[in-house]
Amino acid sequence: MxxxxxxxxxxxxxxxxxxxxxxxxxxxxxxxxxxxxxxxxxxxxxxxxxxxxxxxxxxxxxxxxxxxxxxxxxxxxxxxxxxxxxxxxxxxxxxxxxxxxxxxxxxxxxxxxxxxxxxxxxxxxxxxxxxxxxxxxxxxxxxxxxxxxxxxxxxxxxxxxxxxxxxxxxxxxxxxxxxxxxxxxxxxxxxxFQTYTDGSTGEQLGGVPSIWDFYLKDSSTGKLWKDMSDSERAASSLKSGKLVWTGAITNNALAGVLQQGAPALTLISPASIAGSMQVGAASFGPALSSPGMTGEIMPVVDSGISTGLACNPLSAANAAAVSGKIALVDRGVCAFTIKAKNVQNAGAIGVIVADNAAGSPPPGLGGTDASVVIPAVRITLDDGIALKAALAKRTRLHSNVYANLGVNMALRAGADLQGRMQMFAPNPYQGGSSVSHFDTGAFPNQLMEPAINGDLTHEVTAPNDLSYSLLRDIGW
Structure with a gap:
C-alpha cells in the first residue's frame, strides 16, 4: 500500500x-x-x-x-x-x-x-x-x-x-x-469529492492518478484524465463545458435532479459546426426561452476585416446584412445595450456578443434598457473565433450559418448533450475551485458547485442533489 x-x-x-x-x-x-x-x-x-x-x-x-x-x-x-x-x-x-x-x-x-x-x-x-x-x-x-x-x-x-x-x-x-x-x-x-492531481499543471500526486481521474473526461479530445499527459490535463482544466463526469451513477441520476433545458446558442447548420455553445445571458431584453429564436447569423463588420463593434448606427451595408438575422458583434468600446439597440434598429432579430478576452464560461451581459426587445447573449473569445471562421465564406447578404438562440431543451442545466455532468473548468484556472466541483451551470443549484448559493438545501442525495451519487461512482 x-x-x-x-x-x-x-x-x-x-x-x-x-x-x-x-x-x-x-x-x-x-x-x-x-x-x-x-x-x-x-x-x-x-x-x-x-x-x-x-x-x-x-x-x-x-x-x-x-x-x-x-x-x-x-x-x-x-x-x-x-x-x-x-x-x-x-x-x-x-x-x-x-x-x-x-x-x-x-x-x-x-x-x-x-x-x-x-x-x-x-x-x-x-x-x-x-x-x-x-x-x-x-x-x-x-x-x-x-x-x-x-x-x-x-x-x-x-x-x-x-x-x-x-x-x-x-x-x-x-x-x-x-x-x-x-x-x-x-x-x-x-x-x-476532489482530485489530488494538480489541475493547473496537470501533475499527478506522486505520479499516481486520483480515483477521480478515472471518471473525468475531456469531451473535446475523448480522453480521460488518467490517460492524459500533464500538459493535456492542464489544458483540459480550462475547457468550460467540455470537462465532464463519466460515472454512471451520477449521470443516470441527473435526469431526476437537473432542470430540462439550458440557455445555449445551438448551431444547426452547416453540419460541420453543429453543436451547442455556452452563453452568458443578458440582464436586458427578453429572457431566453424555448423554442427560442432560429435564424441565420451575420456579422457586423465596421472596423477592420472581422471586428464589428456596433457602437454607432449601422451602415447601410451592415444593416442590409443583419436585417431579419441574428447579428454577431464584438465586445468593446461601448455598452452592451448600445450594441443591441443599434443592431435592433437595423432590423436584427437577436444579437451575439463575442468576447474580446480569453476566459470561460462566458459572463452575462450587464446593463439596462427597456427599449431593447431582442434577445442578447455573450459567447467566449474562442467560440467567437470559431463562429467567425464559419462565417468567412458568406456573401454580402447570406452566410448559410443557422442557429437557435434560446433554451436548448435537449440539454439539462449542468449536463452536456450526451447527458454527462459538467465539471467546473473556468479560464483562467481557479485554484481550490477548478475541476473539483460541479459546473456553475447546474440548476437547481448543487451543493458541490464552487460557490455556496442561497437556495441550497441541506440534502446530498437525489432528487435534490447529486453529491452522494458522485461519491458512489468513486466507490463509496
Whole structure:
C-alpha cells in the first residue's frame, strides 16, 4: 500500500482532546465525529452567551458552532456506509478576508492511499476516510481523516461585515451565510469529492492518478484524465463545458435532479459546426426561452476585416446584412445595450456578443434598457473565433450559418448533450475551485458547485442533489 500525507495537522495534543470536545456520534450508516482542535476561549470554546436559533439549542457561540458541525456530520453519516469511525479535525481561525470577499472555510482529506488490499481500482489515490471504508479498518489511527478550518472572523469589520454565519439548523438563513450548508459542502471534499492531481499543471500526486481521474473526461479530445499527459490535463482544466463526469451513477441520476433545458446558442447548420455553445445571458431584453429564436447569423463588420463593434448606427451595408438575422458583434468600446439597440434598429432579430478576452464560461451581459426587445447573449473569445471562421465564406447578404438562440431543451442545466455532468473548468484556472466541483451551470443549484448559493438545501442525495451519487461512482 502506498501512502501520502496531504495536510500538516496541528500537534497531537490538539488532535486527541478530551472526550467532552468531540461531538457524540449519531447512530447512522457511518459515524462521524468532530474533534475540537481549538484552544480555550476560541472557536468551539468561545464562551460568548447567545440565544438559541433555528433549532440550535446551544447557549454559547462555541456550543452553537459545534452543533452546526454535528448537523453536517449527521447528514453525511446518515447517508454514507462505513464500519470505521470518520474523524474530522476542526478548528476556527482567521482566514483570508476583505470587506467584499472571504474564504468561508476549507476541508480535505489528510492522507491518501493507493494499491491497498481490496482497492476497487489499482494505481489510484483514495482519501483516508474512503480507504478505511473500503478496507474495514483505519489505515492510520494516529491521524484524523479530514482536516477542516473555518473563518472565525466572518461578519466582523473588514471580513464581509454584516454577513456572519447563520448557526441555525433550519436553513432559514436570510441574508446570512448558512454554516450547515458550507460545512456539508466542505465535508464532501474531505470524503473524496476532489482530485489530488494538480489541475493547473496537470501533475499527478506522486505520479499516481486520483480515483477521480478515472471518471473525468475531456469531451473535446475523448480522453480521460488518467490517460492524459500533464500538459493535456492542464489544458483540459480550462475547457468550460467540455470537462465532464463519466460515472454512471451520477449521470443516470441527473435526469431526476437537473432542470430540462439550458440557455445555449445551438448551431444547426452547416453540419460541420453543429453543436451547442455556452452563453452568458443578458440582464436586458427578453429572457431566453424555448423554442427560442432560429435564424441565420451575420456579422457586423465596421472596423477592420472581422471586428464589428456596433457602437454607432449601422451602415447601410451592415444593416442590409443583419436585417431579419441574428447579428454577431464584438465586445468593446461601448455598452452592451448600445450594441443591441443599434443592431435592433437595423432590423436584427437577436444579437451575439463575442468576447474580446480569453476566459470561460462566458459572463452575462450587464446593463439596462427597456427599449431593447431582442434577445442578447455573450459567447467566449474562442467560440467567437470559431463562429467567425464559419462565417468567412458568406456573401454580402447570406452566410448559410443557422442557429437557435434560446433554451436548448435537449440539454439539462449542468449536463452536456450526451447527458454527462459538467465539471467546473473556468479560464483562467481557479485554484481550490477548478475541476473539483460541479459546473456553475447546474440548476437547481448543487451543493458541490464552487460557490455556496442561497437556495441550497441541506440534502446530498437525489432528487435534490447529486453529491452522494458522485461519491458512489468513486466507490463509496
Amino acid at each position: 502506498k501512502r501520502l500525507v496531504l495536510t500538516t495537522l496541528a500537534a497531537a495534543a490538539c488532535l486527541y482532546t478530551s472526550a467532552s470536545s468531540a461531538v457524540t456520534p449519531v447512530p447512522s450508516g457511518a459515524t462521524i465525529i468532530i474533534v475540537n482542535g481549538d484552544p480555550a476561549g476560541v472557536g468551539f470554546n468561545d464562551p460568548t452567551v447567545v440565544a438559541p436559533v433555528g433549532g440550535n439549542t446551544g447557549t454559547t457561540l462555541g456550543a452553537q458552532r459545534l452543533n452546526a458541525f454535528q448537523a453536517a456530520a449527521s447528514k453525511w453519516g446518515a447517508t454514507l456506509s462505513s464500519s470505521v469511525t470518520i474523524r474530522v479535525m476542526a478548528t476556527w481561525a482567521p482566514l483570508t478576508c476583505t470587506s467584499t470577499s472571504a474564504v468561508l472555510g476549507s476541508a480535505g482529506a489528510t492522507e491518501v492511499f493507493s494499491d491497498f488490499a481490496g482497492a476497487p481500482q489499482a494505481g489510484a489515490w483514495y482519501g483516508k476516510a474512503q480507504t478505511a471504508k473500503l478496507t474495514g479498518s483505519d489505515p492510520d489511527s494516529t491521524t484524523a481523516d479530514i482536516r477542516a478550518r473555518f473563518n472565525v472572523n466572518l461578519g466582523n469589520a473588514n471580513c464581509l461585515p454584516g454577513t456572519p454565519f447563520y448557526l441555525g439548523l433550519d436553513n432559514n438563513h436570510g441574508s446570512k451565510i448558512d454554516l450547515v450548508t458550507v460545512l456539508t459542502h466542505e465535508f464532501g471534499h474531505g470524503l473524496g
